[in-house]
């Protein structure tokens with residue numbers, strides 16, 4: 001199997017955590033011609049990463065890839081044991097995608113003080129705070145997001161929260177995890193997981209390269 005991906009992508013990062021946690025034999029590739037290029041769209045019509053190539057078939061969309069890998073390689077399982085906990089894990093992942101990530105992406109576009117729009121920053125910071133209040137409320141006693149095992153909730157929330165913890169202080173706001181007790185405890189625990197720690201290092205390195213002068 002081959003995963004078209006980018007280390008900085010929160011969508012690709014959730015799948016890398018899963019691949020490392022399950023110790024799957026997957027090679028990683030940059031999208032040929034770049035994201036959204038005609039060349040890459042011939043392989044993956046969405047032009048986005050991640051996309052998983054399996055025996056000549058390409059599966060786009062991180063959540064679809066995640067579920068495919070769970071179905072095909074059930075052990076070790078990243079699905080909580082009970083059906084209610086599975087719903088809780090999917091709910092947290094969905095909250096992260098639907099409510100935390102969009103305002104964060106808008107804020108990422110505001111990182112340069114020279115072109116920053118204070119009104120947009122204030123509005124989007126408010127949306128991020130509300131979204132993390134939701135997540136804090138839905139977190140289940142850990143150490144992971146839903147109980148004692150890594151799940152789609154951790155894999156989705158971790159890379160998104162990496163950006164939140166970096167970006168909000170840059171914009172003069174508080175780290176949104178530090179001021180929420182359940183999220184703060186979760187962050188400390190999830191970073192101890194080997195697969196998460198590995199992806200943490202990969203995103204950090206990719207971010208430094210992205211932010212390097214002249215890039």
Ligand SMILES: N[C@@H](CCC(=O)N[C@@H](CS)C(=O)NCC(=O)O)C(=O)O
Pocket residue numbers: 008009010011035036047048049050060061062063
């Ligand atoms: N819903 C998609 C989103 C993937 C996505 O937007 N990835 C970004 C990188 S973080 C991308 O490939 N963007 C390319 C573009 O917008 O041209 C998923 O979950 O995989």
